[in-house]
Each structure stands twice: as C-alpha cells, then as structure tokens.
Amino acid sequence: MSLSHLNRRNFLALAGGAALLSPVARMLAKDDKSAATSDGTTKPFIPPGGSPGYRPVVTPNGATLPWRMVEGVKVFHLTAESVTHEFAPGLIANCWGYNGRVHGPTIEAVEGDRVRIYVTNRLDAPTTVHWHGVLLPSGMDGVGGVSQKAIQPGETYKYEFTLKQHGTLMYHSHHDEMTQMQLGMMGLFIIHPKNPAQPPPDRDYAIMLSEWKIEVGASRPDPNEMSDFNVFTMNGRSFPGTQSLVAKKGERVRIRIGNLSTMSHHAIHLHGYNFKVVATDGGEIPEAGQWPETTVHMPTGSTRTVEFMANEPGDWVMHCHMLHHVMTQMGHKFGNLIGIDTDGLDKKIRKLVPGYMTMGETGMGDMGAMGMANPPNSLPMVGGPGQYDYITMGGMFTILKVRDELPADGSEPGWYQSPPGTAAEVAPEEDLRRDGIAFEAATAQAEARIRARSGLPIELCGPTTFVATAGSTLRPTARIKTAMN
Numbered sequence: 441m442s443l444s445h446l447n448r449r450n451f452l453a454l455a456g457g458a459a460l461l462s463p464v465a466r467m468l469a470k471d472d473k474s475a476a477t478s479d480g481t482t483k484p485f486i487p488p489g490g491s492p493g494y495r496p497v498v499t500p501n502g503a504t505l506p507w508r509m510v511e512g513v514k515v516f517h518l519t520a521e522s523v524t525h526e527f528a529p530g531l532i533a534n535c536w537g538y539n540g541r542v543h544g545p546t547i548e549a550v551e552g553d554r555v556r557i558y559v560t561n562r563l564d565a566p567t568t569v570h571w572h573g574v575l576l577p578s579g580m581d582g583v584g585g586v587s588q589k590a591i592q593p594g595e596t597y598k599y600e601f602t603l604k605q606h607g608t609l610m611y612h613s614h615h616d617e618m619t620q621m622q623l624g625m626m627g628l629f630i631i632h633p634k635n636p637a638q639p640p641p642d643r644d645y646a647i648m649l650s651e652w653k654i655e656v657g658a659s660r661p662d663p664n665e666m667s668d669f670n671v672f673t674m675n676g677r678s679f680p681g682t683q684s685l686v687a688k689k690g691e692r693v694r695i696r697i698g699n700l701s702t703m704s705h706h707a708i709h710l711h712g713y714n715f716k717v718v719a720t721d722g723g724e725i726p727e728a729g730q731w732p733e734t735t736v737h738m739p740t741g742s743t744r745t746v747e748f749m750a751n752e753p754g755d756w757v758m759h760c761h762m763l764h765h766v767m768t769q770m771g772h773k774f775g776n777l778i779g780i781d782t783d784g785l786d787k788k789i790r791k792l793v794p795g796y797m798t799m800g801e802t803g804m805g806d807m808g809a810m811g812m813a814n815p816p817n818s819l820p821m822v823g824g825p826g827q828y829d830y831i832t833m834g835g836m837f838t839i840l841k842v843r844d845e846l847p848a849d850g851s852e853p854g855w856y857q858s859p860p861g862t863a864a865e866v867a868p869e870e871d872l873r874r875d876g877i878a879f880e881a882a883t884a885q886a887e888a889r890i891r892a893r894s895g896l897p898i899e900l901c902g903p904t905t906f907v908a909t910a911g912s913t914l915r916p917t918a919r920i921k922t923a924m925n
C-alpha cells in the first residue's frame with residue numbers, strides 16, 4: 441500500500457507508518473482575505489474612563505467587544521468576515537467569524553442599557569445577526585427573511601434595542617445557519633444586572649461550546665457535516681489550546697457556558713467541586729430550585745451558569761463527558777484493535793515497512809505521547825503533555841487552577857504541586873506486604889511493554905500469564921491488575 445493512498449482510516453490502522461511521513465507546510469486556501477490569525481489570546485476591553493460600571497466577564501481565549509457611549513447609547517460594531525483561526529498549535533483553518541476572531545468577541549452590557557449594534561458584512565455571502573435569548577422588538581430579532589432582509593456583502597445594518605433583562609445570552613448568524621454557524625459565526629452576549637441581588641462573583645468566566653468537522657489536512661471546516669464532528673472547542677479552542685481558568689482559594693467562581701454546537705449537547709463535568717446551576721438563558725433560577733451537580737447538561741441553543749466556592753486548591757479538569765468530545769480529529773473511526781495479538785501482522789508488514797509496529801491494541805492512551813508525526817494540519821490524537829504524564833484527553837477540555845496564592849503579575853500559575861502524601865503514587869512494597877496485596881501482570885506482552893517503558897531490554901515471551909509478587913523487579917504501573925489475596 442502506497443502511503444499516498446492512505447485515507448484517515450487506514451492511515452490509523454497503519455499508525456506506525458506515520459513516522460515515515462515528513463511534515464508538510466500548512467496549506468491555507470488562497471481566497472482567505474484575513475491578514476492575521478485568530479489565536480485565542482484573551483483581550484479584555486477597558487472603556488474610556490477606566491471602569492465599565494460592572495465587574496467584567498473573562499472570556500478565556502477570547503475577547504470583549506469594545507463600545508463607546510454616544511448620547512446615552514452604548515454603540516458596538518461587529519464585522520462579519522473571514523478569519524484564519526488556530527484551534528490549537530498544529531491546526532489552523534479558514535473560518536468565518538467577527539472582528540478577526542473565532543468566535544466573535546463577547547458583548548457585555550448592563551440591564552437597562554440602550555444598545556446600538558452596527559453589523560458590517562465583509563463576507564462574500566449575505567448574513568444577519570440574531571440576538572439569541574435577548575428580549576427585543578420582533579424587527580430586531582435578526583432572522584433573515586422573517587424579520588429583516590439579509591445584510592448583503594458590503595452593507596452595514598443597524599440593530600438598536602433596550603436591554604430588558606440580565607443574564608448569559610448569545611448571538612449568531614441567522615442566515616444560511618448551517619454554513620455560517622458551522623464556520624464559527626457566533627459569540628456570547630452578557631448582560632449584567634442593574635440592581636444585583638448579591639455582590640458580583642470574584643471570578644466570572646464565559647465559555648462558548650462548539651463543534652466542527654475538519655478533515656485531516658483540510659484548511660476549511662466542512663459546514664455540510666451532520667453527524668461526524670471531529671473538533672470540539674471551548675471558545676474556539678481545543679486542548680491543549682484552551683486557556684486555564686484560575687481562582688484563589690476562597691473566591692466565589694461563576695462559569696457561564698453557552699452551547700451553539702450544530703448537533704451536539706454536551707455534558708460539562710468539573711472535578712473537585714459541587715456546583716449549583718444558578719441561571720439559564722431564560723433567567724435566574726430561584727435558590728429553592730437550584731440543586732447540586734458535578735455535570736451540567738448543555739443542550740444546544742442554550743446557556744447555563746454555574747457557581748461554586750473555590751475552596752480546594754489543585755488542578756481540576758473541566759471537560760465534556762461525552763468521550764468522543766475530548767478526542768481530536770484522529771481519535772475517531774479507528775479500527776478496533778483492543779486485545780488483538782498483532783505480532784504476526786507486524787512481522788509481515790515489517791517486510792514492507794521496516795520498524796513497523798501496530799498501535800492501538802491497548803487503546804489510544806499512548807498515541808499522543810509517542811510523539812509520532814501528525815499529518816499536516818491536524819492535532820495529535822489525544823491531549824497534551826501534563827505535569828506527571830501525557831494527558832489523554834483533548835478537545836473540549838480545560839483546567840481550573842485553584843491556588844492559595846496566585847502569581848502577583850497575573851501570569852498562569854503552572855502545575856499544582858500536591859503537598860507530600862496527598863497525591864496518588866506507586867504503592868510502596870512495605871504497604872503491599874502490610875495490607876496483603878498481591879498483584880498480577882496481565883500477560884507477558886504487558887511485561888514487555890512495561891520493560892519497554894522502563895528502558896529494560898524487550899523479550900517477547902509468548903502469551904503466558906505470570907504472577908509477580910511484591911518485591912519483583914516489575915514496576916507496578918496502570919497496566920498491572922491488583923487482586924486481594
């Protein structure tokens with residue numbers, strides 16, 4: 441089989457061959473008009489005069505849309521345009537967004553504000569903007585054909601309304617929705633309360649969830665996909681491209697989550713905490729109606745706001761619990777090799793491809809860590825490097841970093857250093873003996889893999905099971921089953 445004939449599926453079946461592919465320069469479509477790459481850098485907006493009159497929301501990897509007051513009206517300007525966007529280092533695609541970003545910048549205002557939002561269309565296609573969940577006059581609803589004419593290329597439309605509510609809302613194209621939203625045309629619309637019932641939280645984060653189909657090596661997301669999405673993002677970024685959320689111990693944290701994925705709901709799970717869902721895009725939930733959760737269900741077309749006290753320091757992951765949503769492009773449609781003895785196959789293929797080794801018989805956890813070359817314009821199959829080991833999740837995944845003290849300069853706090861005795865580690869021999877634990881390695885092949893990891897010579901011994909007792913030279917690892925005596 442010639443390497444040039446590999447499609448994604450048999451590319452993966454021949455994953456060992458990936459090392460033979462030389463890196464190829466990213467090829468971006470020539471019709472792209474944007475000059476810069478939207479790279480997910482957080483850009484806050486401080487209005488003239490210094491204070492906006494509210495505690496601003498932080499959109500990790502995102503930006504806030506600037507505004508200015510003109511005769512008592514808060515004036516914004518959105519420009520719909522083509523955007524070259526980096527999802528994570530290694531994956532760049534030509535998307536559509538607003539103001540040079542994917543997704544568009546977060547709009548922030550206060551209940552009671554009169555807002556005037558100009559929308560300029562620099563795309564080659566007509567568009568509109570719908571203010572999702574915002575209570576407004578019908579003619580301002582932004583639905584092409586229903587409440588207005590579509591905004592033609594080159595035109596600028598004006599939307600103007602008074603904000604009658606507060607909460608976490610959204611905006612998105614409502615013309616050729618499948619194409620335009622699936623190419624990235626969406627953003628968050630945060631309205632702060634005019635008379636807050638309680639002080640603002642110490643940390644107020646906003647995250648937009650979305651999903652994409654970007655064929656490996658392609659430079660344009662496929663807006664016609666209806667089920668097989670392969671890039672899952674928070675604020676347009678896939679882990680390890682996602683920026684961490686930080687909090688100081690004792691702070692009250694609010695996370696606002698919106699979902700405008702084409703087809704998927706998401707189950708956003710936070711480790712280390714119980715939180716309460718305090719609001720939806722329909723409004724605040726009275727305290728009596730809030731219940732504790734660790735996972736919030738995010739139907740597409742909705743927002744949920746969760747709050748909790750950051751009282752336990754650590755690195756706490758927050759990710760979609762639909763497990764294909766924490767994989768990247770390469771993690772899907774993979775032939776099932778779990779438990780297959782591939783030794784004979786390997787020997788045959790090695791005659792054609794020296795050094796070939798099938799991967800995937802124990803799962804995909806090692807795929808990213810092996811550092812095999814990725815095909816052009818794609819992400820490693822799974823996550824990214826962590827403090828202790830390779831992180832086997834990517835995609836819709838980020839980390840909440842809670843610390844006793846945060847760096848004074850506002851920089852990222854780095855990895856959490858667990859106090860001695862508070863982190864899981866290899867069981868000491870004396871503990872195993874004291875507690876009567878014997879452990880059993882699954883197969884000789886497992887032993888070979890353990891030896892490979894530990895740098896010892898590999899001796900394939902055949903498929904016999906052997907038992908190791910405490911004190912053997914095997915390093916207990918995740919691949920070793922434990923059993924009570």
Ligand SMILES: [Cu+2]
Binds near residue numbers: 705707765
């Ligand atoms: Cu999901």
